[in-house]
Amino acid sequence: MTLSLEDIAWHRSVGQLIDALDRPNFWTLLVRQLEQYLGFDSWVALLFSNEQAPRVFAECPGADGSPDQLFQDYLKGLYLLDPFYLASREQPGTGLYHLAEVAPEDFEGTEYYQRYFRLNLVADEVHFNCQLDGERTLCLSLGARQRFTPSQLALLSLIQPWVVSLLRQRLAHEPLEQPGAGTPTPSGNWRSRLEDSLQRLKGTQLTARELEVGHLMLSGCSSKEIARKLQISAETVKVHKKHIYGKLGIKSQSELFSIFLQAQNA
Template sequence: MEAISSGVDATGAVGALVLAIGQPSFPTVLIETLRAVADVGHCMVFAFADQRSARCLLSTGNIAIGPDLGTAYSEHFHTADPNREVIFRERAEQRHILLPHFARRMYPRGYRKLFFEDSEIVDKAATAIWAGDRCTYVNFYRTAAQGGFTGEQRQRITAVAPIVAAIVARHCQDGTAVATPGDKLAALFAAGGPLSVLTAREKDVCRRILEGFTSEAIAGDLGIALNSVFTYRKRAYEKLGIASQNELFAIALRLMTVSRPLN
């Protein structure tokens, strides 16, 4: 997956990630998506249920000692993470939490040595989301070979953080129903399905948006004019009561990740 160009809505890159929920390929799709959005080097995901324990759910990317870092954090270093205070302070709100910008001085010396010096992490961004009594804590890292996030890259991470956190939380939730991406989309757009209010062409356009197509690519794939793509998208959004691509992803995420298989 190539990096998205300047000016492209970063939320469009997460389509494949929605479709990968419950699939063995999810960690690979996750890091490829994050690289396309902001050239993220590594992603680690942790779960909190209380302030006494943490669990590493996922580690994917270019840090060779990622699994060791996950174990060390879960067993001890989570107590020294300054983000934990913010995470538990926001627990009652049950909403997405965008955590403070990274600053190495925020962390104690032992933490800095293991997580930043030994692993060559030079920058990070982080987000968290509470769902019931469990928090999913998602960390995005850049290594020395990459350098820190640029201002534009950090803006892109900020833009996709809420939807990425929700997707990762649902994937990591125990008992996630496994269905192929094609099955998931087919269920959404089938006759009598949740999006059956749309016309056939409106479904064609929305389905391709969820698959990560640009407007130009949709026009080429369907053999229609670009202005027609905009018209069908506008009509579909009006019928669904939404105004943005991000809201379409949110609808798809909610419908695709119910606890029962999509039949």
């Protein structure tokens, strides 16, 4: 077997990244290496867990160096609608995940997509996920203003084992506590936090099933998807939606999202 110059360069860079595992600039070096093989416009390394808001280890710098307000809104509670976060909680796993694989059918029609995702990431996203245990997932997210091509996704799949291994080894060198006290770490599991968000401002008692339907609506599931996930009929889904809107005094999913958004800042 003959190695190409590209193969030799890749293995050399992996060796350099292993040497840099304990250095503060590890994430930047890893991202720069990935940039040699494909184009992307944003990145963030973060830890998903059941009991806390996502913990950020590193992220790409903003254009002016100031905090990204949209990303701060994400950390306050919008992550509860992130298809990558939800997929990591519902079906934990290690590997490469593409937006098209984890997003619900109506994701691009959601307020979350229109008010956050489209403005912050614009078009596409992939995650390298390293499942640490039953409740924690270490992720490296790459966002792009253009759709990733099949050849780019194939390349990412090819190098995924190396990247995931580096992520796993890097965790031992991250601080035990996240710098800064601004990132909220709410108590309770992620499902209960999402349910609280739908009821907190209105003081209305939605049933457990209505909360499930409301969550799936906000995350972008179509009525057929909701029916399939909850093993109920599409007509029953419509009845639950009607009850949700009636109890909350609203007429649209946009208003439902506004209730959710206001609750994160309450």
